[in-house]
Amino acid sequence: MNSPASATPAYDATPPKSAGGIDWLFLIAVLAIAAALARVIYYTPFEAVQGPAQKIFYLHLPAALCAFMAFGVVALAGIGHLWLGDLRLDRAAESSAEVGVIFTTVVLITGPLWARPVWGTWWTWDARLTLTLFLWFIYVGYLVLRGAIDDRALRARYSAVLGILGSLLIPFIHLSVYLFRTLHPRPIVIKPSAPSLPPEMLTTLIISFVAFTLFYIALVRQRYRLAAERDLLELEEGR
C-alpha cells in the first residue's frame, strides 16, 4: 500500500467564507423547533395511558434519529477523508460528531425523564438504552481524541479511523446488549408494517423530525464555519 500520508494535503487552498450577517438557516431551524414544540404542547392529544409524559417522545425520537444520522455522517466523511485527503470532509466529520453528541445527550436526558413516570425507573440496562449510552461514550472519546492531537493532518486521519471503527462497532454493541432482554417500547413508527400511531400524533412527529433535521443541519453548518475559521487562523499563524 502506498503511504497514505503523502496523499493528505496540508490544507485545502480555498479560504473559508466569512460567516458574517444573519444565519437564515439557523433562524428558520429555531422557528421550526418552536413551531413543532407549540404543536406538541397545544395541538396534539394526550396519549390515553401515559398522559402528558408521552409528549417527550416527540423530542426523544427525532433527537435519536438525528444522532444516528450525525454519526453516519462522521463515518462517511471519515471514509471520504482517508480516500481523498480533503480537510473539508474532516471538518464536516468534526462538526457532525459534536452535534451528534449533543443530540445523544438530549436522548439520554429525555429518556429517563419519560421512563421515571412510565416505567417507574430512571434507568434500566435495556438494549437500546445501553446502546445509546455507549454511542455517547464512543463519540465523546472521539472528541477527546481530536483535542489530544495538535498536528492538523494527523488529527484528521486518526479521527477518520475512529469514526469508521465506531460505526462498525454499533451493530456489535447492539447485538450483544440485545441478547439481554429488552424493556424499550417496540418500534411503533419505523418498522416494516405501517406506523401504528394515530394520524395527528404521526403528523406532530414528522413535523418535529423535520424541525430537528433542519436544526441539525444548521448547527453543523455553524460548527463547520467555526472549524474552517480556526483552520484558517492556524494556517496564518503558521502552526
Add this chain to the structure above:
Amino acid sequence: MAPSTISAALLIARKDLAIEFRTRTAFFSAAIFALLGIVIFYFAWDPTAVAPVDLAPGVLWGIFTFSGLLGLQRSFGIEQADRAIDSLLGAPIPRESIYLGKAIANLAFVVAVQLIAIPAVQLFYGVPLLEHAGTLAIIALLAAIGLVAVGTLFSAMAVNTKLAEMLLPVLSLPFFVPVVIPAAQATARLLAGRPTDELVGWLKLLIAFDIVFVAACTLAFPYTIEE
C-alpha cells in the same frame, strides 16, 4: 496476503516478545495486577449473598480487560524511545506486518496473563473452570483476539497524542464491550453447566467481531502512522 507479510509480522512479534522476556516488567505487573484484582473483587461482594460461581465470570473478564490494557500501552510505547518506530517504518516490509506483529505479541501477552488468572480464579473462588478447559480456551482465545485487534491499533494512535497512555482506555473500553459481554456470558453458561447450544450464539458474536475488527484494524493501521 503475501507470505512475506506474515513472516515479517512474526519477526516483529519475536522481537517484542524477546524484549518482554528479557525485562519481564510488563508481564509481572500485569500478572500481579490480575491476582490483586481477583482478590479485591472477592471482598467487594458479600460472599454469603452472591455465590462465587456467579461472580467469577465477571471478575475474570473484568480483569483480562484491564490487565490487557497494561500490556497494550507498552506495545507502541517501547518504540517511542530513540524513535525506534522509525527503523520499523523504514524497513522494506508492508505496514500491515508491523500491525500484525505487534498484535501477535500482544496476543501472546494476554494469553499468558489468562494462563495465570484462570487457575487463580479456580483456586481463590473454588469454581470448576479447569474442568471446562477446552471450551474455556476457545472463549478466551476468541475474546483475546478481539481485545488485541482493537487495542493494538489504538495503542499505535494513543502514543502520538498529547494524552498518550491516558487515552487508550477511553478509546478502547467501548470497543471491549461487545467482547466482554459475550465472553463473560459464555463463561457463566459454561460454569452453570448449561448445554453447549446456549454458548453458540455468544461464540458466533465473538467470531464475527474478530473477523470484522482484525480486517478493519489491519486496513486502518497504515493511516495511523506518523511520518
